[in-house]
Amino acid sequence: MRQRVRPLAAAVGSALLVLAQPAAHAEPAAPAAPGFSYYGGGSVPGSQQKRILLVVPILNGRELNDNLALWREPDGADFVNLDAFLHASAIDSTKDADGNYQLTTPIGQTLLPAASLRTDGGVVYAGLQTLSSVLAARVAFDDAEFALRIDLPWQPGAADKSPAAGDADQSVDVRAPQASLSRWRSELSGTVVDGEAAAYMNHRIAGALGPGYWHADFSHGVSGDSHDVDVQALSWLLDRGKSRWLVGQERLALHPLLASFEMTGVQYAQTNRPDLVYEAAGGYYGQLVPYQARPTSVIRGSGPPGGTAELRYGGQVLQRQTIRLDGRYEFRDVPAAPGDAIPIEVAVYAFGETGTPLRVDQTYSQAGNLQLPEGVNVHYVGLGSNGFLLDDNRSGTGGAGFYQFRRGFTDRVTAEAIVQSIGGRRQTVAGTALNLGMAGSWAAYAGRDDSGAGARQVLGDGQYGPWFWRANWLDYDDDYQADGSLGTRNRRAEAGRTFGDQLRVSLIHSDISGDAYSDIRYTKPAVTWRPTPRFSLGARPEYDGRYSYDAQWAVRRGTRLSASRYADISQIALDQDLGSRSRLQFTAQRDTELGNRYTATFNRYEGGRAHLAWAAGVLGGEGRTGFLAEASAELRPGLSARLTALRDPLHASDGTVIGFSIVADFAVTGAGLARGGVNQGYEREGGVSGIVERPAGARADFDLSGIPVLVDGHVRTRTEEGGHYHVQNLDPGVHRVELDNEGLPIELAVHEAPRRVEVRAGSLTRVDFGLELRLGLAGQVRGADGKPAVDIDVLVVDATGAIRARARSNTNGYYRLDGLPPGTYALRAVDRLERTLVETSLTLGERFLFGRELVLPADPNRSSPP
Incomplete structure (x- = not known):
């Protein structure tokens, strides 16, 4: 068992934990806690000798129980015990015959080359700069707090979905529940303006019921006269591997050329590749079978590893995602409405940056997402009533029914046909998605309703060498979208060339018309230029033809200048890091409708168990002054709160606006509440949750947080304060669940064998662990x-x-x-x-x-x- 030493306060750390290595046979000046390996320091005396420090790791703002050995060279280079670092960071590794380490993280795999490692006394050390680079992280020794700060662009334990450990026929120690409330998420948000409060709540709850699982989404107002409950979804799902059943009410969007609708009834799906077809079932509408033919429904791109990709629609942020270590990001089931002229955009930020993005990319439909491998087929059918029977605000007239068929005839040809009838109005769609090799991927669909009105869609995208192209052509006839609606035309195409990583140029053509917006037609160039890693320029036409601009200059480490124009706002900003947890930002904005605003803001992340963050700023504009104050914290694991006070000089009539939000997101079992993660759709996954109990006779101040929980041999999470834990994103099947003894306080030990635990989709299985005082x-x-x-x-x-x-x-x-x-x-x-x-x-x-x-x-x- 790896030996452990509990961390000491930073104030006494340098006195007790710094082990300046003397000559090979000299004794340390004072006995340190046994359990730390002593290493020889070579024969060179004095300041020219390496030092081994025993330091406290602070992982994503949280101090851990295990200390780490840090090797410091006289030239200032720092190296950390690799095995202990990977264990503390919950990173899996394999070593090849050449001594390289393949590291597996939640955002991808990366290689730690053998040439970057050092060995002393049989212990392997890795350089902090190398680890920072390959993990897209920040790993640095903090002299002030005598700690190794590890800031990862993911939460340790949030690993990718692991394969199911076995079948239900295998021996099981803990069975999944037959009925439960497994997940609960509620959010209260609102504002207070001139003493009047407006607040709103939405809820999502889910759990097991018989052989399937249930979930409900509903919302309601909590102030004024608006208290009506709006039921967005209430359903029960049965997953049988290749087939799925759903009973209840859901919103459906089967294709961009078909009207979306709400239905109460029964749905059934069958496919010979459930792993491929059902895996992305967490769509915006949460429907039983996700459909990838909505415009820009899957968006892929690249950016700085460990950074953030922010999905925007008309300037509003929809989703955020950490960019994987291979530099890629992917948004699935993006909620783009059929015929919408406003493009989806992705703002790309470097790791730790939240001010001005490095760039903003507009995205397009990707026809390759619509293709199925050869032999894969999908049948999807539903029948019921139009509207939601349990919600008067969503009631419809008549019945509702549909049938969808998709099949991959070859790896290059996929065909599709859909018919749906809503309230007596029938629409049909047929089409194909093609892989044309060097000519790219293309898809073409035609729709028709029972009155004879039609619609057409053509999608295309591809790349050949440095050349790339994208196209989206979407047309609706009069009366096709609804009786009395005018025809809509939304055609957009882009073709261009890249010149290495430094230059990207393209020509964009847009032709948009319809009753919801004025006619827009233009052909304009776009360019992105990055002559050095520290400097970039970009210009690109928005959906209405106006240009958005962006310039970034990293003056030095921690200092960045930026200038941008997006929609009606132009901005110049200076960001200055003040240490690893503080930032000062100055901005000057020009809003074409409201006027000029000048802002100075100080942001601080305090960290700790509460993850406390706060900001304070001064605003000025149009001869008036204002302020911004904001604070957020986690009140307990799974319960967070945010409070904002704003007096905007450009909205002087609003006075001081107080904004607030409280989010409760829990995994629920009989053992209590743990920090949760409620799913947005029907992923075929479940989880385990429970508590690590303090043994009789143990001190009340034993810290039971941070204990690694292993599933199928991999660290998937760590216990929270009080010993609660939650592991999500587990495939249905039987999994091996156990505690890592090495993560326990030194006086405690696990006295129970690993459990074989049954996991079912949509629910949590309770697994508790007892400890012994040893x-x-x-x-x-x-x-x-x-x-x-x-x-x-x-x-x-x-x-x-x-x-x-x-x-x-x-x-x-x-x-x-x-x-x-x-x-x-x-x-x-x-x-x-x-x-x-x-x-x-x-x-x-x-x-x-x-x-x-x-x-x-x-x-x-x-x-x-x-």
């Missing part, structure tokens, strides 16, 4: 001359004379004994003939004991009295 001691054996005594056996003997533990002193005389229950013992040093050299009494109560010295008598052949 104590120990450590110290040093010295001779009568005060020098370390090497290879001396040290025994712990109980009242019956039985030996309960044995250890041998190392080259520095240190020993350590573990795994003892509370009680009174004899601590004895013996020679090789088991003759007692020295003995003393020992009482173990609540704590691990350090500094227990045994001094041998001058004559090693003569025993010392107890």
